[in-house]
Amino acid sequence: MTTERPERRTGRRLPVQAPVKVRKSDGTETPGLTRDLSSNGIFLYSETGIAEGSKLELVVMLPPELGVGTGGWALCEASVVRVEQADGKGMGIAATLDKIELLPQISG
Secondary structure, three states, X not given: OOOXXXXXXXXXXXXXOOEXXXXXXXXXXXXXXXXXXXXXXXXXXXXXXXXXXXXXXXXXXXXXXXXXXOOEEEEEEEEEEEEEEEOOOEEEEEEEEEEEXXXXXXXX
């Protein structure tokens, strides 16, 4: 018997594969890869297990189509709402984006 979860997304998700740096509350960092993004949520894959309810800091490249400023690198505070096994990709992590701070562009 499967129980369907109610849809909780309020923003349109964009399928975006972008690298993301994940920092857990204990300060450990791990790389990840996004599957999709919205202005208030993210789904990413990580090799490291993260518990549901965890608070994370994410550094991720936001595309301009997301509607968050002009896009670019952002520091996000996130809350993990769901964790699932992702075949061959580590763990799948769904999180709400609680705060988004666009980072200044680095010129070289």
